Amino acid sequence: MMNDERVIEGSEAVAMAVKGCRPHVISAFPISPQTHIVEALARMVANGEIEAQYVPVESEFSAASVLAGASAAGSRSYTASSSQGLLLMTEVLYCSVGLRLPFVITGVNRSVSAPITIQVDHQDTVSLRDSGVIQFYVESSQEAYDVHLAAFKIAEDPHILLPTMVCMDGWILTHSYERVQLLDQEKINAFLPPFKPDNFLDVENPKTWGSYAEDNVLMEFRYSIQQAMQQAKHRIKEIFTELSEITGRDHGGLIEPYRTEDADVILVAMGSVAGTVKEAVDRLRTEGRKVGLVKIRCYRPFPHEDIFESVKDARAVAVMDASFSMGSEGAVGLDLKAKLYGRPDAPLIIDFIAGYGGREVNMDSVSRMVREAEKAVSAGSAPAEAHWMDLDLSILP
Numbered sequence: 001m002m003n004d005e006r007v008i009e010g011s012e013a014v015a016m017a018v019k020g021c022r023p024h025v026i027s028a029f030p031i032s033p034q035t036h037i038v039e040a041l042a043r044m045v046a047n048g049e050i051e052a053q054y055v056p057v058e059s060e061f062s063a064a065s066v067l068a069g070a071s072a073a074g075s076r077s078y079t080a081s082s083s084q085g086l087l088l089m090t091e092v093l094y095c096s097v098g099l100r101l102p103f104v105i106t107g108v109n110r111s112v113s114a115p116i117t118i119q120v121d122h123q124d125t126v127s128l129r130d131s132g133v134i135q136f137y138v139e140s141s142q143e144a145y146d147v148h149l150a151a152f153k154i155a156e157d158p159h160i161l162l163p164t165m166v167c168m169d170g171w172i173l174t175h176s177y178e179r180v181q182l183l184d185q186e187k188i189n190a191f192l193p194p195f196k197p198d199n200f201l202d203v204e205n206p207k208t209w210g211s212y213a214e215d216n217v218l219m220e221f222r223y224s225i226q227q228a229m230q231q232a233k234h235r236i237k238e239i240f241t242e243l244s245e246i247t248g249r250d251h252g253g254l255i256e257p258y259r260t261e262d263a264d265v266i267l268v269a270m271g272s273v274a275g276t277v278k279e280a281v282d283r284l285r286t287e288g289r290k291v292g293l294v295k296i297r298c299y300r301p302f303p304h305e306d307i308f309e310s311v312k313d314a315r316a317v318a319v320m321d322a323s324f325s326m327g328s329e330g331a332v333g334l335d336l337k338a339k340l341y342g343r344p345d346a347p348l349i350i351d352f353i354a355g356y357g358g359r360e361v362n363m364d365s366v367s368r369m370v371r372e373a374e375k376a377v378s379a380g381s382a383p384a385e386a387h388w389m390d391l392d393l394s395i396l397p
Helices: 008-022 035-046 061-074 083-088 090-099 141-155 185-191 220-245 273-286 303-312 331-340 362-379
Strands: 006-010 025-028 052-056 077-082 103-107 132-135 164-169 176-182 255-260 265-269 292-296 298-300 316-321 350-353
Touching: 006 008, 008 035, 008 141, 008 164, 008 176, 025 035, 025 061, 035 052, 052 061, 061 077, 061 083, 061 090, 077 083, 083 090, 090 220, 103 141, 103 331, 132 141, 141 164, 141 176, 141 185, 164 350, 185 220, 220 298, 255 273, 255 303, 265 273, 265 362, 273 292, 273 362, 292 303, 298 303, 303 331, 316 331, 316 362, 331 362, 350 362
Parallel strands: 025 052, 025 077, 077 103, 103 164, 132 164, 265 292, 265 316, 316 350
Antiparallel strands: 006 176, 132 298, 255 292
């Protein structure tokens, strides 16, 4: 059977990927713009296309709890959520990381209220950056399809065993139609074997999960999660390479550098905006300006080593943050400054809040960010505070 190429909605592409991964349990509570994913999976289960238990629940807290129980019992498990729904899962996600439960979540990005909104930014998923959940951000529906296939294998790797979240921009990706190449089932089966954990709930072989811990062991448990995150960097690259050999598409590992080799200014971005930035980079190159892009595909674990190798010869890095750590600055900007500053050869890092609250980022926006970065290079220092792009202070009281 040849690979199947279709023009489909981004949500359906995700549902098709999940179907191919053969989950045992799918839990769901609808919240826009995630709803089309779980609707498609419900239809597939009802039609007998997936041999899975589909569990409708009364809240996102319950959806994550169902996943935790199913995963602990040895089942491959999946859900999707957005915005407040993801935040309602927070307690269970922290717990699931500590229990080392390898399920997969699609985090469909949508801004968090108040004010109530359905606009797109990364505040919801980035708010979970400290939980221990592995996080990927995708640029297109094709990448969403591919990365979901990899996510189950990454989560279930015996050296990782952590919940894994694939983050995709709501509406922009979930509700738009693209040409997507789907793998035939035999190829997926060869890439992703059945889930056979060494440890799971079994009345014939009782074990304990989540037992009480005193201070003489608790820090060691936390350290083991950090070690799994660090070790995951190498394994994630290996798994993406395996997938590339099947799909014929270069998945680029933890990051995707674009025209960075001789760049003076390198933009750093995550998610669907990367497509716009690539177009802007190409246009700026025709004007003789040496500009490049590093697209972060894996945000947690944070691939600072790979990013540094791509930006070390640049004069400035312009970070595009679609989230904000209140009282400080953008999360990605914070991460880069923490890891890169202190190196004698580190470039200037300028943090731009761009796309936050759904604010449009276009080619002109990117050009203006590059100009601001060039000014910082000329001045010999980066601004101490993040630069909020296209901010209209006149609307404030």
